[in-house]
Amino acid sequence: VKKLIEKSDRIVLASMGTPYLIQEFPEIPVYLCAYKSNGMMQEALLNALLGRTNITGKLPVTIPGVAELGHGIAVQMVNKITSNKSSKPGPQIIQVMPSEIGVNTDVITALLNEAVEKKAWPGSVLLGAKDGKIFIQEAVGHHTYDKKRRMRKSDIFDLASITKVIATTSAIMKLYETESIQLDDPVVKHLPKFKGKQKKYFDIKSGITIKNLLTHTGGLPPFRQYFLMDGTAESRLDSIYNTEPIYGVGDTTVYSDVGIIVLGKLVESISGTPLDEFVQSNIFEPLGMNTTFYNPPSEKSHRVVPTEIDPEGNLIRSYVHDENANSLGGVAGHAGLFSTAKDLGVFSQMMLNKGLYGWKRIFKPETVDLFTKRANILEGSSRCLGWDSPSDKASGGVYLSDSSFGHTGFTGTS
Structure with missing residues (x-):
């Protein structure tokens, strides 16, 4: 340190412990004291040095010959300067x-x-x-x-139905912004197989729109046990497309895994890219969400929290808990995504920022506003486009504002 002092006066000395360290280097022009060396203080120190947060601390002690108790220089965080x-x-x-x-x-x-x-x-x-x-x-x-x-x-959780918003709804938002779809487009326009094979349902299913599936007003059942069917993932998908409605289109709100599975396949049909690859390249990688993925890699399996014990007594770990998603290869619109609390914090902040995180623009502000406000397909429904909003019996409690939006997952995630 003393050799560095001889070469430059542009030095900041940071102490992760005793505040008296500065007494050994009185020539140091700038001294930043963090008092502790735990992870929280290390991150706080780094953010302060990089100008990401205000520095407002005051010395709780007197450092003889250096500074008195209560001394401290306030430094305001800086914003990156751009041409705009x-x-x-x-x-x-x-x-x-x-x-x-x-x-x-x-x-x-x-x-x-x-x-x-x-x-x-x-x-x-x-x-x-x-x-x-x-x-x-x-x-x-x-x-x-x-x-x-x-x-x-840093442990990794099976997100279950949070997949519906983090992955599938985000993918639909991307397609909407590129004008690859309109929300009132019939699903069969982009995914003809969704019409099914039962002629008596052709007209009804031809009238189900992307917006209907996002708001769970398409009349489809909540779920079916497709995983019990023999055959391949493709044959199960055929059964999903052939699923008959149980209500009229727009008649009622029925939370439906089936509809969101279909939306995931619609994304693949339009983009020509598997759903997991689409969201990885368009959402997760730009945001630096490095621990968010379908089908966790084996080297991260020790960090994956088990969801349940199966009938044979084995832990369900590192593969998706939802049987239908698992039977489709682990990648589906309604379930299959794994992530950490920190990664979800990044995604949530991006949404609160109206689609912007740092200098990375993921969505347009108007797109975020459109998808996170109540769609009002049916009077009194709490459903937004993909997302949900607070209701009288919201699992998030009674302190959520009317502008709040969110989602939960069967595995205990939210």
């Missing part, structure tokens, strides 16, 4: 101390641990953020009740 002065990046999620935004996380952590103690679950991961600032990222418990592997913040 009106452009601003979308906030990116960063780790902060809970006190920075006035949150006490003790109660939250206590509830998570209580759930483990009472065996509501063997373990869980929770990430909470406000205005792009992660105030809690907690992992409690273990993967299983035998406590062989502790839960870690």
